[in-house]
Amino acid sequence: MKKIGSSFVIALFAGAITLGAYKLFFERTNYAVVTDDNSSSIINSSYSPTSAKGAGINEVDFTSAAETTVNAVVHVKNVTISRGPSSLMEFFYGYEGNQKAQIGTGSGVIISPDGHIVTNNHVIKGASQLQVTLNNNKTYDAELVGTDPNSDIALLKIDAKRPLPYLAFGDSDHVKVGEWVLAVGNPFNLTSTVTAGIVSAKARALMNNNQSFIQTDAAVNPGNSGGALVNTNGDLIGINTAISSQTGSYVGYSFAVPSNIAKKVIDDIMEFGSVQKGVLGIKTVSINTPYAIEKGINEIDGVYIEDIEEESGADEADLKAGDIIKAIDEIEVHKFADLTGYLSTKRPGDELNVTIDREGEQLTLPVTIKERQTLFVPVMGLEVKNLTEKDQKAFKTKKGVKIVGVPETYRGYGLDGKVLLSVDNEEINDIQEAKTLFGRISRYGKTSITMINKKGEKERLIFQ
Incomplete structure (x- = not known):
C-alpha cells in the first residue's frame, strides 16, 4: 500500500514539473497595452456593431420576399410555326407546306394589377401565339404590346377578371454589390422556383455590348429568362436575361437588365409606342x-x-x-x-x-x-447622320443624310462624306427614313442610291 502511495506522489510531482516547464518555456502569453493615445495605429480595428443584414445567411429572412414574388412571376409559352421540310427526303422531293408548332418557354413578371407583364424579347421573338400561366395554374392568351430588342425587353398584356398580384419597381441605381437577391422564374418548365445569391457586380457589359447588366450568383437556368430579380424587400431590381455558362445551364453567374432600364423601356412603349433614346x-x-x-x-x-x-x-x-x-x-x-x-x-x-x-x-x-443623330443602316452597314445647319449650307440641300462611316466592303466607292439623297428613287429626309428604306433592300436584287457632293454634283450608284 505504501509502495502504491509513493508511486502516486512521484507521478503527481513529475506532472507538475512538466506542466510548469511547458508554461514557462513554450507557451507565450500575449499582452495588449490600452492607452488613450490617439496616434495612428498600424492595425485598424472596427468596433461597429455587425448589421443584421450582413451577419450571415441565417440572419437574412427571404420568406417574405419569396411569398410576394412567386405570385407575381408567370410562366410564358411561346408557340411558333415552323414552315419547311422536316426531313432530307422532303428537302429533295418537295413537301406540301408542312407546319409544325415549336414551343419555347420562359418567365415574366406582372407589373400592374390590370395584367401588364414584362419579359425578355428573346422569350417571345417570332411567336405566333403567346400564353401566360399564373402561379395559381390559370392560363391566359397574351397580347404583345411592344418590344425593344436592344434592351431585350418586351411588354405583354393579359385580360384577367380580377386585379392581379404584381411587383413594384425598385431603384437599381442604388443596388449594392454584395446585397442579397432572389431570382424567381420557371427553369426547366418547373413553376415558381426561387434561388438566392448576392449581387456580384454592376454595370457589366457582355460580349462587347455596351448595355449595362446586374451580375449575380443566384442560380438561373433555361426558362428563368424574363423572370424577376428582387431584393430582400421584394422590390423588382432586374429582369433575368442571360447566364454565363459553358454547358447552357447554371455553373457561374447570371445577368439581369436593371429595373431602371426596364421601367424606362416599358414607360416608353406604353406612352410613345417605341423606345425614346x-x-x-x-x-x-x-x-x-x-x-x-x-x-x-x-x-x-x-x-x-x-x-x-x-x-x-x-x-x-x-x-x-x-x-x-x-x-x-x-x-x-x-x-x-x-x-x-x-x-x-x-x-x-x-x-x-x-x-x-x-x-x-x-x-x-x-x-x-x-x-440620336447617327445610326447604321441595314444591309449595307453605312453609318449616316442627320444634316446639321452647317451641312445644309455646305451641300445646298435640306434633304438627305450624311454618310459618316463606310464598311470595308464599300470603301472603294467614294461614299464617305457625301449626302445620301435617295434609295431606289425614294427620297430620304432623316436617318429613320434611311433605316426604313435600306431595310427593304433585297440582298439578291439591284439597289440604286443617289448622292450629292459639296460641289453640287449628283452621283448615282447601282449595287447588286
Missing part, C-alpha cells in the same frame, strides 16, 4: 486597344472623351475632347457601361449634371441629352 454626343475610345494603351487611356478611371459630335448636347454644354467623365447625376462613372447604363434610363430632353476631370480640375456641367 437619347445620347450625350461624345465619342470614346475602346479600352484594351493598342491606341488606348499607347495614349494611357487604358488606365483611366472614368470615360475618356475622344471627340464631340456637332450640335449635340455635349457640344452645347462645352464638353471637350480630353475630358474624363467621372460622374453623372452623382452616379459614379468608372467605365463606359456605367455611363450607358444610366443614359438608358433617360429620354431626349432630360438634363443631366455631368462631372468631368479637365486637366486635373473637376467641373460639373449641365448637359441636355438629345435624340
